[in-house]
Amino acid sequence: MIKNEKQYEYSQECARKFEYSIKMLDQDEALKNKDPDGWQLSRDVKQSHLRALQAEIAEYERLINCDNSQPIKIKVESLNKLPDALIKARIAAKMSQEELADLLGIDQQRVQQYEDTDYQCASFVEILEVSTALGVEFETAVMHVDFAEIEAVKQSVVKWREKKMNMATKTS
Known part of the structure; x- marks a missing residue:
């Protein structure tokens, strides 16, 4: 992006x-x-x-080049894509990182850090504050809970923990 x-x-x-x-x-x-x-x-x-x-x-x-007199729609495929949407909203608003930081009452470097890390360093509250400052609103949000995916993640965690325990046992 x-x-x-x-x-x-x-x-x-x-x-x-x-x-x-x-x-x-x-x-x-x-x-x-x-x-x-x-x-x-x-x-x-x-x-x-x-x-x-x-x-x-x-x-x-x-x-x-979007017309700022009309709201723009930015599609968010998943929660993982929310950071991209926030960056796109800032760009579409023709707002610099410095201007966003000023609105939020934080240093420009913090906004730069948000965007450089795709908001991985931002708390949920900080993401909500950025969304509010950018006028971002969700029209509809539908979450799909994939129970098979949850089970797969659980199995991966169990295997990872077992491997970690085995390695710790071998080094003791």
């Missing part, structure tokens, strides 16, 4: 380089004839990276 103008410019530069690389690869008839599968794989990988970059660039441009 592109979070600022510097990353936006860098992403545009990378996209241009991928476009050029694909163009050069398309003109390399010797490689295409010598190793068609390798050539195609190389082209597909570069094309995939280019499409991903172009999608990120388009999303960033949508955010920076």
Whole structure:
């Protein structure tokens, strides 16, 4: 995800380089004839990276160019994606990290830390404060509780603890 103008410019530069690389690869008839599968794989990988970059660039441009007289909708696929949505909301509001920090009454470095770590360093209360400052409201929220996933996590924890205990026993 592109979070600022510097990353936006860098992403545009990378996209241009991928476009050029694909163009050069398309003109390399010797490689295409010598190793068609390798050539195609190389082209597909570069094309995939280019499409991903172009999608990120388009999303960033949508955010920076949105009409602030109308609310914007930002889809949140899961709770894990909430940090991205908060960053997108700040970008769409054309608000700098410094302006958000001022609204929150905290240092700009703290907001930068939030975004650099995708809000992993923020408490739930801090996330709520940021949401409020950005005017973020949920229209609908549906949670899907996957009991099979819960059971899988439990099993993983049990295995991890057993492994940890075995290692502790061996070193004693």
